[in-house]
Amino acid sequence: MGSLRNPVGSLAPAVYWRRRVLVLLAVLAVLALLLYACSGSGSGKKQPVADGKTSPGASQSSTPNGGGSSTGANGGASGTPGAPGGSSSGSAGAPSGGASGGSSAASGGTGGTGGTGGTGGTTGGTAPASGPGCELSLSLTSAASAYANGIDPQFTVAVTNKGTADCDVDVSPKTLVLNVYSGQDRIWSSADCAPGGASPLGIGPNQVKTVTYTWNRIRSSPGCPASPVAAQLGTYYGVVSLAPGSTPNTPAAQSQPKSFQLKTGS
Numbered sequence: 001m002g003s004l005r006n007p008v009g010s011l012a013p014a015v016y017w018r019r020r021v022l023v024l025l026a027v028l029a030v031l032a033l034l035l036y037a038c039s040g041s042g043s044g045k046k047q048p049v050a051d052g053k054t055s056p057g058a059s060q061s062s063t064p065n066g067g068g069s070s071t072g073a074n075g076g077a078s079g080t081p082g083a084p085g086g087s088s089s090g091s092a093g094a095p096s097g098g099a100s101g102g103s104s105a106a107s108g109g110t111g112g113t114g115g116t117g118g119t120g121g122t123t124g125g126t127a128p129a130s131g132p133g134c135e136l137s138l139s140l141t142s143a144a145s146a147y148a149n150g151i152d153p154q155f156t157v158a159v160t161n162k163g164t165a166d167c168d169v170d171v172s173p174k175t176l177v178l179n180v181y182s183g184q185d186r187i188w189s190s191a192d193c194a195p196g197g198a199s200p201l202g203i204g205p206n207q208v209k210t211v212t213y214t215w216n217r218i219r220s221s222p223g224c225p226a227s228p229v230a231a232q233l234g235t236y237y238g239v240v241s242l243a244p245g246s247t248p249n250t251p252a253a254q255s256q257p258k259s260f261q262l263k264t265g266s
Contacts, residue, residue, distance in 0.1 A: 133165025133205075138255040140178070140240045146261040153260060155213045157240045161203040169242070171211050172199040178213045178240045181257075187231055188215055193224035217262065233262045 136159060143154040155178060161167045170176065173194035180188040190213055203209050218228040237257040244252035 133163045134161065134167040134251060135163035136160065136167055136169070136203075136242065136251055136253040137162050138240050138242060138253045140238055140255040140258045142238070142258050142260045144260070146263050148263060148265055152217060153215045153262075155215070155238055155240075155258070157211045157213065157255070158208050159201075159203060159211065159242075160208045161205055164205050166205070167203045169201050169203055169209075170198045171201045171209070172196060173213070175199075176211060176240065176242050178215075178238055180215060180236050180238050182231075182234060182236050187236060188218070188220045189222075192220035192222055231262060233264065235259060235261050 139158040139160070141156050141158070143156070144151075147153050157176065157178070159169060159171065159176070173190035175191075175198070178190040179186055201209055217231050219231055220228070237259040239255055239257045241254040242252060
């Protein structure tokens with residue numbers, strides 16, 4: 001240790017210290033070159049070619065496209081809204097190409113909401129509720145399939161609550177409306193000349209209430225003009241409908257059409 005601190009030789013101690021510093025610097029330079037060579041060979045490796053799978057640590061995202069669907073990172077899915085007057089269908093797909101290493105797959109979009117079944121004349125007469133748990137179904141029947149001269153057609157409307165909560169329904173002729181048609185021509189409506197105001201009726205779950213109508217065989221139009229015209233003989237059909245929101249929890253509903261005839265004789 002003494003010879004390291006106090007060099008022995010014919011030269012001055014400062015010369016030996018300079019030599020030691022130069023040797024140390026040379027060793028450090030060699031080590032630096034070795035480290036650089038090692039790091040350079042590691043970065044020169046070829047990267048693996050993508051084979052359709054997401055590499056570990058890669059993330060996937062979904063971006064809404066404003067149309068009720070979201071697209072996944074590698075394949076996405078779109079929701080298809082239901083057509084009015086029936087069911088609603090939403091197709092949801094999953095992204096193709098699974099993500100490994102903890103990355104999560106983007107989920108497919110959710111289908112849009114389908115239309116109201118009860119608003120179509122041939123959809124079964126049932127409509128989803130606008131109030132929670134209230135679901136109404138309308139059924140129209142005729143007292144006879146044909147009516148002779150002098151006999152006014154009579155109809156019965158059955159209002160059924162198929163939901164789980166009470167329904168408050170205005171069953172007045174201006175709200176629970178019976179329309180009579182001949183082809184596309186509207187012949188008569190209970191709302192045209194009906195007097196009076198609202199006629200609220202409470203219907204509990206699974207309960208059925210009935211309302212009757214009589215048509216005087218006279219054509220009508222909005223505003224109830226004072227010059228009535230008798231309907232001609234022939235085949236007609238009736239449809240009863242309930243406008244939405246007539247009371248706070250009343251949904252829209254419409255019945256199936258019911259055909260009947262006006263004829264001569266008995």
